[in-house]
Amino acid sequence: MAVNVQYGVSTWLWHSPFSTASISLFPKIKAMGFDVVEIPVEDPDLIDVKTVKQALKDNGLKPTVCGVFGPTKDFTSDDVSLHNNCFQYIEKCFEIGSFLEVDFLAGPMYSTVGKARMVSERQRKFEWELAVTNLHKACVMASKHGQQIALEPLNRFESDLVNTAGDVMRLISDINHENAKVVLDGFHMTIEEQNIREAINTAGDKLIHIQVSENHRGIPGTGLTPWKDFKLGLQDINYKGAMVIESFTPEIKELAGAVCIWKNLANNQDDFASEGVEFLKKTFNT
Template sequence: MYDKLKYGVSTWLWQSPFTTEWISLFPKIKAMGYDVVEIPVEDPELIDGTTVKKALSDNGLKPTVCGVFGPTKDLTSDDVILHENCFRYVEKSFELCALLEVDFLAGPMYSAVGKARMVSEEQRKKEWELAVTNLRKVCEMGKRFGQSIALEPLNRFESDLVNTADDVMRLVTDIDYKNAKVLLDGFHMTIEEKNIREAINTVGDSLIHVQVSENHRGIPGTGLTPWNDFKLGLEDINYQGAMVIESFTPEIKELAGAVCIWKHLAESQDEFASEGIKFLKKTFNS
């Protein structure tokens, strides 16, 4: 029996962007049996951290925080203005993490999401070195706030830089900071990895966060994900963090377009969340 997991769900399943008013989701999330709510920070200015912290406490929920890295926040760009914009955003996100008593900021912060091109080896090397250099600055900033970063590999359609467990471990090794860690997302893994259990073992104790949905972004348990391999991998490394369901609603057109969700993946988003946690608990707690 693998009983060390804490189960969470991203508010992206219902809404985008997260603003203070969406603390209204917390009672429902708690009632479904979740321990954790993931807060995606599209704009830190829209979030009153003090109010959110009280609502979390009132509902008996722990938070995780995921960063959002679009084209205006690109650490591999030739435009240093985009680097500085990203640093300012990350600093505000670290401030929110510290206020909410979260000890890491998660996400694919090495580059802009959707930057997927065929470029020369020379250009790839240049962008890799930019990512390493700038993420060292992020790690230094994180140390001031008592924060780590959890770097997330994305599938090939969303990134041309970091796609696999091997890729992200190479990046973490090159950054060479103790607070550079890893997030693995089962959706991306089903596209990019040869074996999910082996991929989890590749990152080992660098893994501090896990996100899941199905291979088609739907309810866990309704697709092709090898969930037993997932479970065995987490047992292998004695993972004790959170497993957060991350998917999206087609009702929020801008976000749905960005992640290519063109149809409803469940009868309702509430059904998605309630059925998803039932499946995860049955699978990972048995």
């Protein structure tokens, strides 16, 4: 049985940071057979939303928006200025999302990406409670823009706070706001989850977005991801959101270094996208 998804790709596969000039990617993204383009907002000031919205319309693409949470934006820090930076940033992301008519902002906004340490249970509880408090405020902010937040678990090398579907569902329970939802990324799941199908069922109707690549960050279908279990899980919950290919180009050294991509994962990035979406459609459309 087919899964009713729309297929998308992140512009990170080619460019970083996303800017107005990145709309040059849109025609080929559409020509490859994608319905959705994911816009990672590294610097909101680089994006002319009117131009981007027109380009999306011209190319028949729907947008999704994800946030980028570096060391200056951390809801779990004891430095309140980093909380304020994060609030100011996500407010700009919500404004961009509202103009582009998206329903949610996705990403691991509970903490700085790469914050992975061995800390005491007391410190962990302190940081968890900070995340809960600040993310509840973010949910209230999202409401004012008609949006939700989709929280993404990361693997243990990128986060010591939220690694699995079970972790993110506990976080959402503690946040206790209707606008707190889930995005699951197949790359992180193949590292952290014991069973992909069960993890998807754990997220259940809170799951509103999916990102995929292979367990090695490469082209979907070329690695060890249990795609049958992935499909069965999405069927179980009657998932109807987007499935977005997210990986990164080794040509952008700062980004590649941040995600530890030290070699080419395809002959070229266009092949990565076109072969990836072909595999996904064969897998999930039948």
